[in-house]
Amino acid sequence: MKQVFTRPASLAETPMHYCPGCTHGVAHRLVAEVLDELGLRGRTIGVASVGCSVFAYNYFNLDFQQAAHGRAPAVATGIKRVLPDRVVFTYQGDGDLAAIGTAEIVHAANRGENITVIFINNAVYGMTGGQMAPTTLPGMRTTTTPYGRDVRVTGYPIHVAEMLATLKGVAYISRVALCGVAHITKAKRAIRKAFQAQLDGKGFSLVEILSTCPVTWGLQPIDAVRWLEANMLPVFPLGEFVTDGQKERA
Amino acid sequence: MAQAVEKVATSPKEHDALISGSEAIAVACKLADVDVITAYPIRPYDTVMQYVAKLVSNGELDCEYIVAESEHSQFEIVKHASAAGARVFCGSSGVGWMYAFEALTVTPALRIPMVAMVGNRALDDPGAFGVEHNDALAVRDLGWQLVWVDNAQEALDTALIAYRVAEDRRVFLPCAIACDGAFLTHSQSQVKIPPQEWVKRFLPPYNRGDLLLHPDNPITVAPQVNEDWLMEIRKHNDEAMKRSKTVIREAYAEFAKIFGRDYGNPFFEEYQTQDADVVLVGMGTLSMPVKVAIRRMRAEGKKVGFVRIRWFRPFVAEELAATLGRFKAVGIIDRDFSFGSPYTSGVLATEVRAALYPAEKRPPVLAFICGLGGREVTVPDVQRMSEMLLRAAAGERQPLTTWVGIRE
Ligand SMILES: Cc1ncc(C[n+]2csc(CCOP(=O)(O)OP(=O)(O)O)c2C)c(N)n1
Ligand code: SF4
Numbered sequence: 001m002k003q004v005f006t007r008p009a010s011l012a013e014t015p016m017h018y019c020p021g022c023t024h025g026v027a028h029r030l031v032a033e034v035l036d037e038l039g040l041r042g043r044t045i046g047v048a049s050v051g052c053s054v055f056a057y058n059y060f061n062l063d064f065q066q067a068a069h070g071r072a073p074a075v076a077t078g079i080k081r082v083l084p085d086r087v088v089f090t091y092q093g094d095g096d097l098a099a100i101g102t103a104e105i106v107h108a109a110n111r112g113e114n115i116t117v118i119f120i121n122n123a124v125y126g127m128t129g130g131q132m133a134p135t136t137l138p139g140m141r142t143t144t145t146p147y148g149r150d151v152r153v154t155g156y157p158i159h160v161a162e163m164l165a166t167l168k169g170v171a172y173i174s175r176v177a178l179c180g181v182a183h184i185t186k187a188k189r190a191i192r193k194a195f196q197a198q199l200d201g202k203g204f205s206l207v208e209i210l211s212t213c214p215v216t217w218g219l220q221p222i223d224a225v226r227w228l229e230a231n232m233l234p235v236f237p238l239g240e241f242v243t244d245g246q247k248e249r250a
Numbered sequence: 251m252a253q254a255v256e257k258v259a260t261s262p263k264e265h266d267a268l269i270s271g272s273e274a275i276a277v278a279c280k281l282a283d284v285d286v287i288t289a290y291p292i293r294p295y296d297t298v299m300q301y302v303a304k305l306v307s308n309g310e311l312d313c314e315y316i317v318a319e320s321e322h323s324q325f326e327i328v329k330h331a332s333a334a335g336a337r338v339f340c341g342s343s344g345v346g347w348m349y350a351f352e353a354l355t356v357t358p359a360l361r362i363p364m365v366a367m368v369g370n371r372a373l374d375d376p377g378a379f380g381v382e383h384n385d386a387l388a389v390r391d392l393g394w395q396l397v398w399v400d401n402a403q404e405a406l407d408t409a410l411i412a413y414r415v416a417e418d419r420r421v422f423l424p425c426a427i428a429c430d431g432a433f434l435t436h437s438q439s440q441v442k443i444p445p446q447e448w449v450k451r452f453l454p455p456y457n458r459g460d461l462l463l464h465p466d467n468p469i470t471v472a473p474q475v476n477e478d479w480l481m482e483i484r485k486h487n488d489e490a491m492k493r494s495k496t497v498i499r500e501a502y503a504e505f506a507k508i509f510g511r512d513y514g515n516p517f518f519e520e521y522q523t524q525d526a527d528v529v530l531v532g533m534g535t536l537s538m539p540v541k542v543a544i545r546r547m548r549a550e551g552k553k554v555g556f557v558r559i560r561w562f563r564p565f566v567a568e569e570l571a572a573t574l575g576r577f578k579a580v581g582i583i584d585r586d587f588s589f590g591s592p593y594t595s596g597v598l599a600t601e602v603r604a605a606l607y608p609a610e611k612r613p614p615v616l617a618f619i620c621g622l623g624g625r626e627v628t629v630p631d632v633q634r635m636s637e638m639l640l641r642a643a644a645g646e647r648q649p650l651t652t653w654v655g656i657r658e
Contacts, residue, residue: 068345099320129291144291144300
């Protein structure tokens with residue numbers, strides 16, 4: 001019998017702790033499939049960040065380093081500079097990357113560090129209880145904006161992909177979403193391109209993945225996906241922002 | 251998404267509410283009419299910021315509420331709001347508090363009377379978030395006043411007292427209120443919420459006087475200093491910290507008058523010490539299992555007492571030494587560690603030993619490390635420590651430092 005579905009070798013057999021309907025699991029799987037397909041499992045080092053995905057090291061069947069909150073790009077820089085033949089990626093949430101880790105991500109991108117960043121944008125701080133993150137949508141209710149985010153006092157959602165795309169060290173940047181099969185297929189393609197950019201030595205690559213956090217959003221899993229589609233896509237346009245690579249742009 | 255938010259009643263009379271330690275701190279912010287609050291999420295402190303967010307959103311607390319992008323900015327924002335004349339509140343836990351460390355170090359020298367809450371948490375190595383006291387203790391040498399509370403009522407009352415003490419011009423130093431993560435921050439108890447009117451009587455408005463950053467009062471805050479002035483600045487902090495003892499005493503006395511809750515000695519609480527042969531000394535919520543164990547041991551005729559330290563900074567060395575001198579042996583329970591320290595014990599034990607050195611009566615001191623990483627301090631743990639103390643009191647040699655409740 002032909003086997004049509006199996007666990008990627010880059011994923012461990014550990015059951016995941018993510019809440020039902022959380023798309024962290026989907027993102028993990030896509031990264032693992034890409035690493036399998038590119039034959040990179042034996043030479044990839046992941047950097048886990050602080051957030052719900054802190055236990056990523058238990059779920060990927062890869063070498064891993066856990067970083068302090070926001071520090072993953074600096075950690076990855078240290079590893080990649082010493083082991084340039086390894087594939088190094090960080091896996092970071094939006095609280096981690098777009099708040100406390102803003103300096104690290106901007107400067108890793110600007111230095112053109114030859115690393116790949118998987119950036120999960122679920123519009124909240126998930127692990128700490130659904131507080132407003134820099135990516136929270138205008139009017140969105142969170143535990144720190146119980147009547148909705150008022151942009152006049154709390155500012156606007158940060159567009160990380162567009163912001164980093166202005167930097168010369170960047171080789172590949174795109175934004176994708178985990179809502180529906182077509183989008184998920186595109187997301188995988190983007191992740192593949194990001195790792196390919198690293199393999200080609202082109203510099204910094206990042207895929208921003210619009211994701212769900214059904215629990216802190218207070219929605220059922222399917223409603224959360226619909227909510228993402230209806231509310232996040234208009235605020236965070238999908239697409240590729242940099243594809244030509246650092247070397248060509250210099 | 252956030253559900254409907256219940257209102258904290260503002261009644262002219264004192265009323266009861268079932269709230270957690272974190273909520274008690276948030277209620278104190280409201281009662282103290284704090285002007286600027288900043289936040290960055292980290293467990294267990296984040297329950298305070300959520301509650302504050304509700305108060306602000308409900309229009310019950312009129313303040314600038316800023317969710318910063320990290321703890322470092324969180325503390326810098328309130329520091330300088332305070333320099334410009336605002337009453338401020340801030341807080342964090344564990345590595346969040348450490349992330350703000352650069353900002354924290356310069357707070358006392360700038361004479362910023364901020365009140366901060368530290369929801370005590372292990373320093374994340376690796377990833378732990380249970381209670382340990384090393385986070386708050388890290389500022390012990392820097393000019394921060396530091397107080398540990400053990401229940402929600404005390405958290406609320408102490409926050410009000412902290413504003414009064416910190417903002418007293420004789421002091422003008424920041425004050426951190428340490429609350430044990432989970433055991434206090436997240437557990438609810440019945441709390442008496444005083445009416446705003448009483449708080450107004452107790453807490454004068456914040457007045458920075460000639461230190462106010464204002465166009466009418468041209469000054470430079472935090473100018474560059476070196477060998478020319480830094481020693482004098484340190485000495486000013488030192489004097490202020492010494493004066494803080496008097497101001498704390500006055501504040502508790504005044505608090506008792508207005509609110510009708512008398513904490514007795516503000517600096518430490520004594521439990522069943524009157525006829526005790528030996529006492530345990532500790533800080534925070536471990537008081538609960540200690541008191542339960544003491545009641546059980548007393549039923550067996552073992553005269554054990556407890557001294558719970560509230561104010562760690564300022565540290566009332568003479569007074570504490572005089573008290574501890576009454577007993578045949580003293581056991582210090584540290585919910586912290588200080589690797590390589592004298593007798594490889596914890597921070598509190600080292601301080602208490604230092605306090606006892608010039609004292610006339612110096613009972614044997616045993617140090618215990620217990621309850622790290624949020625591990626429960628159990629009644630049998632306390633009984634074990636007490637038995638060792640009783641043996642020491644009987645003249646039997648005991649190890650100077652013992653880790654209790656640890657896998658062998
Ligand atoms: C210095 C520091 N500050 C705060 C925290 C607390 N913290 C843990 S996870 C987290 C937010 C994670 O949110 P995000 O990156 O959006 O990931 P998600 O949980 O949503 O996947 C925070 C603030 C910490 N660990 N360290
Ligand atoms: S809290 Fe949100 S991000 Fe975290 S596991 Fe649950 S659904 Fe996923």
